[in-house]
Amino acid sequence: xxxxxxxxxxxxxxxxxxxxxxxxxxxxxxxxxxxxxxxxxxxxxxxxxxxxxxxxxxxxxxxxxxxxxxxxxxxxxxxxxxxxxxxxxxxxxxxxxxxxxxxxxxxxxxxxxxxxxxxxxxxxxxxxxxx
Numbered sequence: 001x002x003x004x005x006x007x008x009x010x011x012x013x014x015x016x017x018x019x020x021x022x023x024x025x026x027x028x029x030x031x032x033x034x035x036x037x038x039x040x041x042x043x044x045x046x047x048x049x050x051x052x053x054x055x056x057x058x059x060x061x062x063x064x065x066x067x068x069x070x071x072x073x074x075x076x077x078x079x080x081x082x083x084x085x086x087x088x089x090x091x092x093x094x095x096x097x098x099x100x101x102x103x104x105x106x107x108x109x110x111x112x113x114x115x116x117x118x119x120x121x122x123x124x125x126x127x128x129x130x131x
Contacts, residue, residue, distance in 0.1 A: 002055060002126050004029040009049075011035070011042040011067065012059040012088070017111075021057060021088065024115045028122070039065025043073060046080055053083060055125075057109075060089035060100070068103055075104035084129045086121060088113070 008030055012018045018035045025033055034049065036042040039062060046053050056074065058067035065073075067087055074080045087105040091097075097108055107125040109117060 001123055002030075005032060006030065006054040007032045007034070007049060007051065008055045008057065009034050009036065009042055009045055009053045010057050011037070011039065011062065011070070013037050013062040014059075017059065017088075021118070024118050027115065028119060038062040039067060039070035039073070042070055046074070046083075052080070056083055056085045057088055058085065060087055060091050060096075068100060071100070071103045071105050082129070084125050086125055 008025060010018050010021045010033060012021070022033050022035060034045050034053070036045055039058070042056070042058065043065065058070055060067040067089065071085050071087070074083060074085060084106040085104065086107045086109060087100045088109045088111065090111045092110045100108060106128055107121050109121050
């Protein structure tokens, strides 16, 4: 599992969803969590945070800059290219999952989700990047 001191960025245009994800992360013991309502704000946080963000959990459908656009931007930047990126979305179509994976997401969570699902996906993601 990720170190509980890992710096996590949660992105979703719905404040309620951000609060749910943050609550679940805090219940797992994480303490260093930032949030943003879209990919542009998230990118600004990524660039401004030192030491760097260590995990991104992002919605797909957001105004200004979608989660898909953000993951492409993150993967294209040498500084952030290896940051684990979990897409959290209602988009469950196989073509969309494939598109997200091709863009470079590390893992994928379909809404609605449970705290257990989030924990399992965090563990899977950590294994992938630590492996």
